[in-house]
Amino acid sequence: MRQTIAITLNGSPRRFDVDVRQSLMEVLREQAGTLSVKQGCGVGECGACTVLIDDAPVDSCIYLAVWADGRAVRTTEGECRDGQLSPVQQAFVEEGAVQCGICTPGFVMAATALTERRPGEPLDRDAIRRGLAGNLCRCTGYATIVTAVEKCICREEE
Amino acid sequence: MAIGKNVPRVDAVAKVTGRARYTDDYHMPGMLHAGYVRSTIAHGRVTRIDTAQAAALPGVEAVYTFEDVPQTLFATAGHPYSLDPAHMDVADRLLLTGHVRYHGDEVAVVVARDRLTLQAAIAKVAVEYEPYPVMVEGAAALAEGAFEIHAGSRNRIGESRYQTGQDVDAALAAAPIRIESHYRSRIVQHCHIENHIALAYMDDLDQITIISSTQIPHIARRIVGEALGLPWGQIRVIKPYIGGGFGAKQDVVLEPMVAWLTRRLDGRPVQIDLSREECMIGTRIRHPFDIALRAGADEEGRLLAMDLDVISNSGAYASHGHSVAAAGGAKMRSLYPNAQVRYHAQTVYANIPAAGAMRAYGSPQVLFAVECAVEEAARRCGMDPLAFRLKNVVRPGDKDGLTGKPFLSCGLVECLEKGRALIGWDEKRAALAGGQDGPIRRGLGVACFSYASGTFPVCLEIAGARIILNQDGSVHVQVGATEIGQGSDTVVAQMAAETLGIPYEKVHVVSTQDTDVAPFDTGAYASRQAYVVSNAVKRAAEELKEKILAQAQYMTGIDSAALDLQGGAVVYVEAPERRVMLLGDLALASYYDKEHGGGQLTADVSLKTRTNAPTFGCTFVEVEVDIPLCRITIREICNVHDSGRILHPIMAAGQVQGGAAMGIGAALYEELLVDAESGWIYNNNLLDYKFPTPVDIPEIGWAFVETTEPTSGYGNKSLGEPPIISPPAAIRNALWDATGVKIDTLPLTPHRLFRHFKKAGLI
Numbered sequence: 001m002r003q004t005i006a007i008t009l010n011g012s013p014r015r016f017d018v019d020v021r022q023s024l025m026e027v028l029r030e031q032a033g034t035l036s037v038k039q040g041c042g043v044g045e046c047g048a049c050t051v052l053i054d055d056a057p058v059d060s061c062i063y064l065a066v067w068a069d070g071r072a073v074r075t076t077e078g079e080c081r082d083g084q085l086s087p088v089q090q091a092f093v094e095e096g097a098v099q100c101g102i103c104t105p106g107f108v109m110a111a112t113a114l115t116e117r118r119p120g121e122p123l124d125r126d127a128i129r130r131g132l133a134g135n136l137c138r139c140t141g142y143a144t145i146v147t148a149v150e151k152c153i154c155r156e157e158e
Numbered sequence: 159m160a161i162g163k164n165v166p167r168v169d170a171v172a173k174v175t176g177r178a179r180y181t182d183d184y185h186m187p188g189m190l191h192a193g194y195v196r197s198t199i200a201h202g203r204v205t206r207i208d209t210a211q212a213a214a215l216p217g218v219e220a221v222y223t224f225e226d227v228p229q230t231l232f233a234t235a236g237h238p239y240s241l242d243p244a245h246m247d248v249a250d251r252l253l254l255t256g257h258v259r260y261h262g263d264e265v266a267v268v269v270a271r272d273r274l275t276l277q278a279a280i281a282k283v284a285v286e287y288e289p290y291p292v293m294v295e296g297a298a299a300l301a302e303g304a305f306e307i308h309a310g311s312r313n314r315i316g317e318s319r320y321q322t323g324q325d326v327d328a329a330l331a332a333a334p335i336r337i338e339s340h341y342r343s344r345i346v347q348h349c350h351i352e353n354h355i356a357l358a359y360m361d362d363l364d365q366i367t368i369i370s371s372t373q374i375p376h377i378a379r380r381i382v383g384e385a386l387g388l389p390w391g392q393i394r395v396i397k398p399y400i401g402g403g404f405g406a407k408q409d410v411v412l413e414p415m416v417a418w419l420t421r422r423l424d425g426r427p428v429q430i431d432l433s434r435e436e437c438m439i440g441t442r443i444r445h446p447f448d449i450a451l452r453a454g455a456d457e458e459g460r461l462l463a464m465d466l467d468v469i470s471n472s473g474a475y476a477s478h479g480h481s482v483a484a485a486g487g488a489k490m491r492s493l494y495p496n497a498q499v500r501y502h503a504q505t506v507y508a509n510i511p512a513a514g515a516m517r518a519y520g521s522p523q524v525l526f527a528v529e530c531a532v533e534e535a536a537r538r539c540g541m542d543p544l545a546f547r548l549k550n551v552v553r554p555g556d557k558d559g560l561t562g563k564p565f566l567s568c569g570l571v572e573c574l575e576k577g578r579a580l581i582g583w584d585e586k587r588a589a590l591a592g593g594q595d596g597p598i599r600r601g602l603g604v605a606c607f608s609y610a611s612g613t614f615p616v617c618l619e620i621a622g623a624r625i626i627l628n629q630d631g632s633v634h635v636q637v638g639a640t641e642i643g644q645g646s647d648t649v650v651a652q653m654a655a656e657t658l659g660i661p662y663e664k665v666h667v668v669s670t671q672d673t674d675v676a677p678f679d680t681g682a683y684a685s686r687q688a689y690v691v692s693n694a695v696k697r698a699a700e701e702l703k704e705k706i707l708a709q710a711q712y713m714t715g716i717d718s719a720a721l722d723l724q725g726g727a728v729v730y731v732e733a734p735e736r737r738v739m740l741l742g743d744l745a746l747a748s749y750y751d752k753e754h755g756g757g758q759l760t761a762d763v764s765l766k767t768r769t770n771a772p773t774f775g776c777t778f779v780e781v782e783v784d785i786p787l788c789r790i791t792i793r794e795i796c797n798v799h800d801s802g803r804i805l806h807p808i809m810a811a812g813q814v815q816g817g818a819a820m821g822i823g824a825a826l827y828e829e830l831l832v833d834a835e836s837g838w839i840y841n842n843n844l845l846d847y848k849f850p851t852p853v854d855i856p857e858i859g860w861a862f863v864e865t866t867e868p869t870s871g872y873g874n875k876s877l878g879e880p881p882i883i884s885p886p887a888a889i890r891n892a893l894w895d896a897t898g899v900k901i902d903t904l905p906l907t908p909h910r911l912f913r914h915f916k917k918a919g920l921i
Contacts, residue, residue: 019274021274026273029182029185030185034176035176035179035183036175036176036177037176038180038182038351038352038401039182039353040351040352040353040401040434040844041433041434041843041844042433042434043434043843043845045434045843045844045845046351046434046844048351075176076174076175076176077175077176077177079175080174080175085171085174085175089174089175092170092174093166093167093170093171093174095808096167096808096809096811096812098167098169098170098173098174099402099643099644099645099812099816100350100351100352100399100400100401100402100642100643101169101172101173101174101178101399101401101643102180102350102351102352102399102400102401102402103351103401104173104174104176105174105176108174108176125857126853128852129852129853130852130853132852133851133852133853135852136349136351136844136849136851137351137852138348138349138350138351138402138404138816138820138849139402139643139812139816140812140815140816140819141815141816141817141818141819141820141855141858142819142852142855143815143855143857143858144808144811144812144815145852146852
């Protein structure tokens with residue numbers, strides 16, 4: 001069965017004709033062309049497919065596309081505007097938080113949600129780790145990712 | 159100068175913006191999806207297979223079984239081709255099999271127009287089996303009269319031994335302190351976040367193009383040729399960005415199948431994209447080792463001899479064969495070169511998933527055993543385990559016990575001293591000296607490692623580099639070495655900038671390897687790349703620089719010997735502040751001057767490396783053990799490495815933190831659980847297989863002792879794999895220090911701790 005959904009994708013209104021069995025991740029990759037959304041497990045274990053739905057992080061592999069109807073979806077593509085990296089993206093670059101890069105877009109979105117959620121509220125490294133606990137990385141050991149997020153929060157406070 | 163600087167990583171922006179393209183991002187219109195029908199038992203023979211229902215499903219293009227595939231056995235290991243028949247990899251694979259050897263073996267393949275149809279069709283293939291005896295442990299497979307997992311193999315894949323010194327038995331017999339124990343490591347899986355994936359298509363009737371998430375594109379090309387009986391030149395392998403490999407992609411897994419399928423299906427694009435559950439059993443695992451170790455020391459704290467007897471379990475297929483056990487033994491030899499060593503290893507088949515390469519390739523298993531035994535020797539001597547190690551570890555000028563070659567760069571003693579200060583070893587030890595008896599206890603542990611910077615002399619070491627001067631004075635660098643996340647492209651750019659004398663920003667490294675155009679290199683493994691590519695890039699940069707200066711001489715009449723290239727400009731050697739011309743102007747003239755000029759200035763170097771630099775390091779750890787909860791918490795941990803000169807401090811620290819984190823996972827959490835009776839695998843998913851999340855990994859300290867390795871282009875030695883090696887033994891030794899309980903099997907899960915604590919009367 002197919003259904004048409006209307007979403008705001010990275011700020012632009014879009015309509016997609018989807019199979020009701022399809023995940024949001026599949027529609028984002030195959031129809032919208034937002035290839036930053038990566039699949040690492042397909043069942044919500046690794047967080048590589050994290051997108052923001054109404055600014056909350058969601059594993060798009062276990063979120064049906066039809067559930068996104070009428071909602072705002074953000075992917076990593078939308079975070080870089082006019083050739084300028086977002087603060088989170090910039091911090092990831094500077095802190096060496098990127099290795100193979102396959103988990104990076106998911107982490108960027110989870111970190112973006114974390115830094116936007118309670119602006120001005122300080123988060124210590126343990127709280128950042130808990131905030132990113134839904135995302136797995138096998139390369140970095142997480143320290144540089146935590147440092148990157150810490151840096152963003154500090155910058156916001158300045 | 160770019161070496162040693164924290165220059166921006168060349169691919170960081172591509173990756174944080176999500177624009178970096180991985181194999182699954184090369185989606186083609188009309189692309190077909192293929193998937194395996196996997197065995198539901200661990201050992202047996204297919205007696206009946208019914209594909210009719212699957213084939214009849216709308217959207218299914220084809221179903222092939224083991225009866226349809228070529229009957230040419232091939233080897234899959236990502237090793238260079240060997241001209242010595244005795245050293246060739248074991249050819250024991252077919253594209254599909256009717257004799258299934260592990261839970262998940264591949265009996266048929268379905269091709270469909272979309273993924274949903276594919277999954278439905280795979281479920282409709284009916285398979286019946288005649289079960290065979292299941293052997294999960296290496297010892298069972300070695301038993302007299304055991305059922306042969308591969309006919310004619312006696313379940314043996316390989317065996318090797320070496321001995322240093324005069325008489326290990328006599329030394330052990332005479333040693334006042336003798337240790338005898340049995341060390342085991344269980345199955346660890348790589349868990350790279352990008353599962354194995356490959357896509358193949360044909361542009362004409364002969365050429366097959368494969369896009370694959372591989373560490374070894376040039377080797378994959380050759381193996382696909384061998385598997386399909388095609389000339390190697392007809393195969394083209396393209397490696398885009400890859401989402402981690404850690405050795406599981408130093409093996410040819412999907413490429414022969416997608417290549418065969420596209421040929422069967424008129425050259426249409428066919429993709430295989432493994433699920434996480436398949437990837438964890440149907441690709442490669444780390445070999446579980448059983449090691450019987452005897453060691454001897456004297457009362458002054460001298461380690462006299464070690465005797466290791468290793469059974470390496472390679473699972474259902476040989477893959478890297480005996481190389482892993484042999485390499486682990488060989489690389490360990492550098493650590494305590496003044497002790498006599500006897501090393502004997504056998505590699506066997508068993509009914510578990512196929513083992514292959516994984517980060518540090520046999521060394522984590524072997525050095526776990528060695529560093530547990532050394533700990534025991536130290537404690538039996540009544541010595542501080544750190545002092546014992548300082549007394550026995552390799553020093554510059556020591557010689558390899560087998561080859562007699564001296565160790566050129568070696569900073570292990572300095573690493574141990576640095577780690578001692580970083581963790582506050584002496585102060586913490588003094589504080590714990592009074593003993594502990596509460597439910598929460600602390601302990602300190604240390605462990606060392608030695609590793610290598612490649613595979614020479616066992617295997618060929620070859621690297622290729624091509625540097626092209628562009629019209630604007632920038633350069634493009636092509637290397638066969640593959641970026642797999644470790645930062646290879648960035649250090650290649652640093653090397654080229656350093657030697658050419660141009661700004662780092664003017665160097666563009668072509669990240670994608672395409673075997674039709676990329677220089678030949680065997681790929682990312684053995685922590686070899688920065689070491690072997692260094693000399694190739696350096697030589698290519700020197701050659702190009704020579705051509706550039708010759709062009710400058712032609713244009714200016716100034717003797718090229720008086721000229722140098724610095725900061726992207728031709729300058730005088732004697733007066734580098736005096737600019738002769740900008741490289742961009744020189745390049746433009748070289749390309750476009752109608753009458754004269756060198757044209758496109760290019761250097762193309764293929765270089766074989768015939769050295770191999772040992773690397774060293776250690777882990778220090780302080781743990782807190784909750785005895786009633788059977789839980790270990792790492793309070794502090796740091797790795798200290800001698801990896802020669804550090805090319806990029808931030809990326810080097812990233813390798814150490816990431817590798818140590820993987821080591822912590824292997825020490826505390828990770829085990830792929832196989833049912834001992836049935837061979838059934840319980841936890842092939844990321845929910846039940848516990849690889850560490852952000853909250854499970856403590857802050858990991860790191861430090862380097864920089865030495866300069868004379869055989870390397872920029873003084874550097876290996877770093878990618880080594881950080882994983884020593885954390886498990888250090889943690890185990892700290893657990894012993896805290897509780898008096900020594901556990902000789904990894905991982906140190908609460909379940910295992912409970913059994914040992916109970917036995918020791920702690921709970």
